Amino acid sequence: MIPFVDLKKQYEIYGDELDSRIRQVCSSAAFILGPAVEQFEKNFASYLGVSDAVGVASGTDALRLSCEALGLGPGDEVLVPANTFIATAIGVHQAGAVPVPVDNDPDSYLMDLSAARKHLTGRTRALIPVHLYGRCLDMEAVGKFAAAHGLQVIEDACQAHGARLNGKRAGSFAPLGCFSFYPGKNLGAFGDGGLVATDDPSLAEKLRLLRNYGSTRKYIHELPGGNSRLDSVQAAVLDFKLQHLDEWNSKRFAAACLYSELLQGIGQVRPPVFDRDNPHSHVFHLFVIRCEKRDELLAFLGEKGIQCGIHYPVPLHLQKAFAHLGLGPGSYPVAEEAAGKILSLPMFPEITAEQVRAVAGTIKEFYG
Ligand SMILES: Cc1ncc(COP(=O)(O)O)c(C=O)c1O
Known part of the structure; x- marks a missing residue:
């Protein structure tokens, strides 16, 4: 029997260290945000080479919150690949905008930028390239295309933790880079988890509000955000795994x-x-x-x-x-x-x- 993915193997090898990280969170009782999330965010941001990383509840939330942080909503169209996990489009839809699929390149299976051109309309506001299967899309070409057509870019790096192109990591090219820590990912949690990476402190601030009821101070709410936080236990697991x-x-x-x-x-x-x-x-x-x-x-x-x-x-x-x-x-x-x-x-x-x-x-x- 050869499994498609063997999640038990890593736990067999690193179980003691992982258990100890989880116990630290339990004994501190800091289950929501707090030091474990802060430490992982800091380490993941430094791994990617960006100023900020904001832990959220899933990759789908990372995409939705990124759309919201950029002000994308009703009436806006966002280009996404036709060949991707459906969550790329769901994130856009949940923000109220319309996902517009683009065909893929036949060899790489990634979004074909030349095909993207024909889907541009007066309502196209953004583009979500997906580094599908773990392969980096040519982000220089994406940047040029986006600049030529006045589009915002959100990277879907949910399948590309650690991928590198010209010395830069996937998720650090665009103003916002989205990650999923679904257990089977290259960096996987012991449940759901996600993150948005950015080099723009004002976008990071907006995301921190959006993930936590629009609040950074208890019972003071600046906007009607939701509850989309990365769990502390998951952050502790991820912080350990990041080293590997x-x-x-x-x-x-x-x-x-x-x-x-x-x-x-x-x-x-x-x-x-x-x-x-x-x-x-x-x-x-x-x-x-x-x-x-x-x-x-x-x-x-x-x-x-x-x-x-x-x-x-x-x-x-x-x-x-x-x-x-x-x-x-x-x-x-x-x-x-x-x-x-x-x-x-x-x-x-x-x-x-x-x-x-x-x-x-x-x-x-x-x-x-
Ligand atoms: C390309 C892509 N985008 C988005 C997601 C959504 O991530 P999550 O399952 O954490 O919501 C996934 C993962 O499942 C994915 O593979």
Whole structure:
């Protein structure tokens, strides 16, 4: 049996230290905000090289609060990739704005900026690039595109903790960078959690109000914000795990290199394209191949005890949740074609070379 993600492994290795961090929060009884959250925010901001990090309750909240902090709301359109986890669009929708999907590049699966152009209208106010699967989108190109069209940028780095491009980390390029700490992420909590990174202290201040009933002083409320705080227990877990993030990402990268070598030469399989000489430009939250007879291969791997996933089987515009956008099949041909062919193979830092070989061997066996 080879799991898709093995969350128990990290706890087997680091359980004592993690338990001790959790006990510290419990014995201090500072469960809401307080020192554990402050320490993690400080350390994560310094890891990213930004001035501020604001812990929130989830990645979805990070996206929604970022939209709100930038003043995006009813009547505003926000460009998002058609191929992403639905939360990218949900964050926009919850802020009252309209998510407008953009087709993806056929090789990287990331938002295709040349396709974005045709969705610009007089109401387009912002763009949310997603570093999907752990791969950094070209943020210089994003910056130029946004500047040319007067758009604000929010980075969705929910799958790209620690990814680096030209010396800068994902989530630190745009004025606001959003993270999720869902347990299966490269940096995962023991429950839900999220964060917004920024180099703009006034945006940080706004986010701190929005996440905490519009208040920084007890019972004094400057705006009707909600309750979207990062739990102290989760912050303590994350602060410990942060020390290991780069090492875990290197292990993911090594597994990805091995997968790629072993899958070369199978005509029906296209491994992801990435720069081997530039580790951490892709942190392989997911290792996604494109393959023929995807559903049959998925079933075959399942029968052999190998768990895989599909990220994502239905593009945004074809989800019932966004049917009101009125975008039917054929609107985003690249994303729609990819949805039927992509397959995510088991990937986690502790995956062994033997396990990677077994997965690749089973794929070879399937194609004969
Ligand atoms: C690209 C992307 N955006 C947003 C989210 C939402 O994060 P969360 O599940 O923490 O709300 C996720 C994670 O699930 C994601 O992968």
